[in-house]
Amino acid sequence: MKDQEKFARDIESIAVRALLYEVSTTPKPGLVDRKNNGAHRDMDFFTFIDSSIVLGQIFYDATLTGIAYKGDLKELLHAIRPIGRSGEEKMFAVTNGVNTHKGLIFSLGIIAAAIGSLYQEKKRDRWLAYDICNQVKLMTKDLVDQELKKKDFGKALTYGEQLYVKHGITGIRGEVASGFQTVCTYGLPLLKGLMKSKKGTFNERLIQVLLCLMVHTEDSNILGRHDLDMLQKVQARAKIVFEQGGVFSKNGLENIEEFDKWCINHWVSPGGAADLLAITIMLYLVEQI
Numbered sequence: 001m002k003d004q005e006k007f008a009r010d011i012e013s014i015a016v017r018a019l020l021y022e023v024s025t026t027p028k029p030g031l032v033d034r035k036n037n038g039a040h041r042d043m044d045f046f047t048f049i050d051s052s053i054v055l056g057q058i059f060y061d062a063t064l065t066g067i068a069y070k071g072d073l074k075e076l077l078h079a080i081r082p083i084g085r086s087g088e089e090k091m092f093a094v095t096n097g098v099n100t101h102k103g104l105i106f107s108l109g110i111i112a113a114a115i116g117s118l119y120q121e122k123k124r125d126r127w128l129a130y131d132i133c134n135q136v137k138l139m140t141k142d143l144v145d146q147e148l149k150k151k152d153f154g155k156a157l158t159y160g161e162q163l164y165v166k167h168g169i170t171g172i173r174g175e176v177a178s179g180f181q182t183v184c185t186y187g188l189p190l191l192k193g194l195m196k197s198k199k200g201t202f203n204e205r206l207i208q209v210l211l212c213l214m215v216h217t218e219d220s221n222i223l224g225r226h227d228l229d230m231l232q233k234v235q236a237r238a239k240i241v242f243e244q245g246g247v248f249s250k251n252g253l254e255n256i257e258e259f260d261k262w263c264i265n266h267w268v269s270p271g272g273a274a275d276l277l278a279i280t281i282m283l284y285l286v287e288q289i
């Protein structure tokens with residue numbers, strides 16, 4: 001196997017690990033985990049495993065496309081779009097039409113391509129999330145303008161497009177175009193600090209990162225099902241739990257399990273924050289290469 005193909009397989013493996021580590025983190029308020037299905041009737045822990053497995057090839061292909069790419073970085077996003085669309089088709093086929101990873105196919109696929117585009121210059125020194133996220137910004141700087149601000153919304157709107165028209169919320173597109181600002185400002189520094197301090201278990205550290213992300217994520221999943229008031233309620237409750245010490249406080253796990261029950265009863269799923277947790281994990285694992 002050529003060096004480039006081996007490297008692309010390594011990135012594929014890291015991306016799939018990030019998907020599996022995210023869904024395995026337990027308990028997570030309102031989300032699918034090893035304990036329950038959160039605020040979802042149409043998917044469970046095994047749906048996410050099935051979806052994660054079929055998506056590996058997408059991240060391999062996106063990485064190789066990035067490595068081979070020689071043009072303007074903005075064009076690289078267009079070059080990988082068909083790969084992402086085929087990933088969505090594979091996901092819907094294996095989940096019987098359920099959207100487990102639509103946002104993450106987009107996010108992790110772009111990260112994989114960005115890593116690929118840096119491969120030649122990074123062959124011998126360290127991989128840094130900072131460099132990768134800057135590359136992502138260069139790849140996607142016109143994304144919000146082209147796909148949301150200037151778009152003629154004549155046709156049926158997607159979930160995210162509807163939210164932009166209604167609330168001016170840019171969702172996953174805004175997060176990607178910012179170079180994963182929420183991840184780089186909150187999620188990744190917290191995870192790196194917890195891993196260095198060796199505090200608690202890996203599972204507990206990931207719960208803590210999710211709580212922190214829930215405070216700061218403009219989650220189109222919550223907005224899509226409810227409204228701005230509910231998003232602010234969830235962010236406020238996550239802030240209280242996190243600032244009391246989160247999973248590491250005296251009644252940490254009980255507080256989170258109460259939060260989970262509350263989300264289920266109110267039909268709240270912070271799927272956007274869950275995606276940002278997976279992105280945080282991927283960037284952390286890439287920095288360990």
Ligand SMILES: CC(C)(COP(=O)(O)OP(=O)(O)OC[C@H]1O[C@@H](n2cnc3c(N)ncnc32)[C@H](O[C@H]2O[C@H](COP(=O)(O)OP(=O)(O)OP(=O)(O)O)[C@@H](O)[C@H]2O)[C@@H]1O)[C@@H](O)C(=O)NCCC(=O)NCCS
Nearest residue numbers: 084099100102103109110158159160171172218220271272
């Ligand atoms: C670019 C696209 C992905 C845009 O698609 P769309 O217009 O639909 O975009 P959004 O809805 O805005 O976002 C898509 C998903 O992204 C997640 N998300 C939302 N907000 C954020 C945020 N602030 N930060 C990060 N991620 C965010 C969210 O995904 C989660 O929710 C999904 C489950 O919810 P869903 O089933 O849709 O809704 P439910 O309420 O669960 O339905 P019911 O159960 O009630 O029936 C799950 O996926 C979570 O991950 C958003 O859903 C896309 O159009 C596109 O261009 N795709 C091509 C791929 C591509 O170009 N790839 C390139 C690289 S290979």
Ligand SMILES: Nc1ncnc2[nH]cnc12
Nearest residue numbers: 023031032100271274275
């Ligand atoms: N664990 C999870 N539960 C629900 N939606 C998600 N989207 C991504 N991860 C998820």
